[in-house]
Amino acid sequence: MVLATYNIKGGVGKTSAAVNLAYLAARGGAATLLWDLDPQGASTYLLRVKPKVKGGGQRLVRGKTDAGTRIKGTDYERLDLLPADFSYRHMDLHLDATKRPARRLARVLAPLAPEYDYVFLDCPPSISLVSESVFEAADALLIPLLPATLSARTLDQIEQVAGDGTSRLAFFSMVDSRKRMHRDVMESFATERPEMLHTVVPLAADVERMGKARAPLEEFAPRGGAAVAFRELWKEIDERLGPR
Numbered sequence: 244m245v246l247a248t249y250n251i252k253g254g255v256g257k258t259s260a261a262v263n264l265a266y267l268a269a270r271g272g273a274a275t276l277l278w279d280l281d282p283q284g285a286s287t288y289l290l291r292v293k294p295k296v297k298g299g300g301q302r303l304v305r306g307k308t309d310a311g312t313r314i315k316g317t318d319y320e321r322l323d324l325l326p327a328d329f330s331y332r333h334m335d336l337h338l339d340a341t342k343r344p345a346r347r348l349a350r351v352l353a354p355l356a357p358e359y360d361y362v363f364l365d366c367p368p369s370i371s372l373v374s375e376s377v378f379e380a381a382d383a384l385l386i387p388l389l390p391a392t393l394s395a396r397t398l399d400q401i402e403q404v405a406g407d408g409t410s411r412l413a414f415f416s417m418v419d420s421r422k423r424m425h426r427d428v429m430e431s432f433a434t435e436r437p438e439m440l441h442t443v444v445p446l447a448a449d450v451e452r453m454g455k456a457r458a459p460l461e462e463f464a465p466r467g468g469a470a471v472a473f474r475e476l477w478k479e480i481d482e483r484l485g486p487r
């Protein structure tokens with residue numbers, strides 16, 4: 244099962260979700276791989292791995308390097324990482340030079356599939372060949388949305404580009420329930436988008452602290468509201484994905 248944290252926008256909580264959800268999947272007993280596709284390498288950093296793919300990310304993406312040999316273990320049992328590489332900033336060009344760019348990431352992942360119950364793709368914010376290739380590879384997109392007026396538009400756009408082949412699980416991220424606007428947006432979504440996940444990730448200093456701790460929430464603030472929310476979110480996602 245391939246799950247991609249995706250949004251056209253940056254700074255909405257994709258990486259925070261990828262790291263915490265992948266951690267929870269692994270802790271729940273599933274063999275889990277997180278592939279950091281963002282050249283900025285935030286999830287690689289949070290999992291304390293060096294942001295570099297030996298031989299270059301370009302060769303990996305083009306199928307010239309066996310992905311299995313580039314996987315790193317993390318400090319956590321059953322959680323592996325395919326690290327970011329700075330060359331991913333040109334991944335569009337690298338994909339464009341291949342025969343079927345949209346199939347590329349799925350092809351790289353195919354040989355790994357038997358080894359992992361879950362593969363998480365932490366995506367860079369964009370609409371590009373990279374995203375097309377992500378949509379092909381992913382069974383579901385996990386879409387963090389800020390509760391702002393333009394979010395409905397963002398979700399519409401994602402639905403247009405992602406097409407029907409990939410299921411979409413959107414959830415609100417960085418929610419400040421004291422803010423009138425946040426409450427209003429979430430209320431209108433509840434009627435217009437009943438398929439939204441019900442779990443909400445609150446705006447919480449614990450999530451920002453992940454950068455200092457370089458660890459998932461469960462490792463340093465398991466009783467905080469943010470950790471509770473991610474546990475609830477993973478449970479809801481798992482239920483939505485259904486039996487496999």
Ligand SMILES: Nc1ncnc2c1ncn2[C@@H]1O[C@H](COP(=O)(O)OP(=O)(O)O)[C@@H](O)[C@H]1O
Pocket residue numbers: 252253254255256257258259260285416417418444445446447448450451452454469
């Ligand atoms: N729920 C949250 N509460 C507070 N800060 C958050 C939350 N989610 C993310 N952040 C912070 O916002 C910034 C962007 O988050 P990140 O998960 O890296 O988003 P993206 O991957 O979409 O760019 C980071 O500094 C992160 O610590």
Ligand SMILES: [Mg+2]
Pocket residue numbers: 257258259281285365366
């Ligand atoms: Mg990110």
